[in-house]
Amino acid sequence: MIGMTAATRRWFARLTAAAGLLVTLVALLIAPAGPASAHAVLVSSSPVSSVVVPTGPAEVVLTFSESVRKVPGKIRVIAPDGSRADRGEPTFEGAVVTIPVDPAGGRGTYLVSYRVISADSHPVSGAFTYSVGAPSPPPVDSGDDSRADPVVGNAVKVAKYLGYVGLLLVAGPALVLAALWPRRLPRRGPTRLAWFGLGLVALSALADVWLQVPYTAGGGLLDVTGEGFSTVLGSTFGVAHLVRLGLLAAAAFLLRPLLAGSAGRADLVILGVLGGAALLTWPLAGHPAASPAPAVSVVVDAVHLGSMAVWLGGLVTLAGFLLRQADERELGAILPIWSRWAALAVSALLLAGTVQALIEVATPDALVGTTYGRLLLGKIGLFVLVIAVAAYSRQLVRRRAAAGRPAAVRRAIQVELAITAVVLGLSATLVQTTPARTAATDVAGAPSGYFSTTVASPIFSVQVEMDPAERGNNSVHLYTYTKDNRPQPVVEWRATAALPSAGIEPIEIPLLPLTDNHATGEINLPAAGEWQLRVTARTSDIDQATVTVTVPVR
Incomplete structure (x- = not known):
């Protein structure tokens, strides 16, 4: 800015800051919208943990407490012989993850391992087993390289700590110099502190973005790939940090005259707006x-x-x-x-x-x-x-x-x-x-009152699951399979629950189809006893069958 007058420099700083704020608002408007959730946890699975099923399922379904996103290659189903039993890529529909599995696998214990990303950008990982026919020694997932690195976890905390320290180091001197600082005192000390704080905030934001790659995918500090960066930068977490860096760059133009004692009222107003917008990027990238x-x-x-x-x-x-x-x-x-x-x-x-x-x-x-x-x-x-x-x-x-x-x-x-x-x-x-x-x-896991059984009809079989099979709210999952144990698509579902011994007439269960052969519903059972669950599945315009299951409810 050599040759510019003080007024011209101030006008240019205001224009730059306003442009930075405009870019921020646009970025926030086009940022990917995330569903409301935080640190999702596995609340149920089908098959459930440790259960023994008579035949191999064609899919494993994971239901989380909130919506989750995919970590490429981090969901596996391992057969009893150590081979991969999953077939193809899992599908993500909000909080439900469906993993295609070979239903013709051998008898024994299967291991399901998973790693996904919750809406607040934190990874969620875990594993459980289920058995087909009879339990066997559980297999080991030798290809699982997504275990959390404690160095990365601690580095993330340090980076966030530095961001908080930097924020207070830039805010404090700026506020005191703008409103309380005596004119006769030199401004060099607090000015240096403010610039140091601004640098810490920028460094923290860059470190957050770098560390988020191995933190979510698993691995060490240097296990960073272009694909990982692309995934992080395309998330709400990444957008919030890019916006923060842009706001810091815009604010730097107006921070200089403030620290020097020559900022006008308009400069202070714009700087305050930029600061408020920057504050919002912290909660936008986390739990809130x-x-x-x-x-x-x-x-x-x-x-x-x-x-x-x-x-x-x-x-x-x-x-x-x-x-x-x-x-x-x-x-x-x-x-x-x-x-x-x-x-x-x-x-x-x-x-x-x-x-x-x-x-x-x-x-x-x-x-x-x-x-x-x-x-x-x-x-x-x-x-x-x-x-x-x-x-x-x-x-x-x-x-x-x-x-x-x-x-x-x-x-x-x-x-x-x-x-x-x-x-x-x-x-x-x-x-x-x-x-x-x-x-x-x-x-997550197998509740003590969990009920599961498979019943056959003339044209298909139905796997019925009720969780927790107790008085009060219960979740019902229904799966249909062909005679050769392949998924049987269903056009229309209907289900009712009745307790004849207590004079309770059939209660209709509203069902939501999740996949072609899988539906789920919620029902409140007011009393304990032997409930009669009646399920009707129509597979075409002319083919349908009804099965009845007795569910002991405590």
């Missing part, structure tokens, strides 16, 4: 965007993050520079203002954190019975301690003792920062931990 109330969670998390950055960033700037360089008169004017700002930031932090916890935890049992809940309790305990120290600092300011005792205020602030450094570490771990509301419902 996939919560039961994504719009509320995203806004609340952005407020939580912004309040943290203002409060802690301001404390760092005060402790590192103002309390050392300002005189008693300046501190007497500055500290009361900062005290009010800090009180507002902490209030917003507490309110947003409470709403966020209610959404992510959901129940008291989940708070104490899950890793996420216990980490949250630890964070709350430390935060209470920080609030106590902050209250002491504010008392010093209210008593007008701050000007005469800056060392006491500085020590209190240093204690606050030391504790909040640990709080930030817990936050970086929390965003990588399965939310309590999801972990508490992780019921």
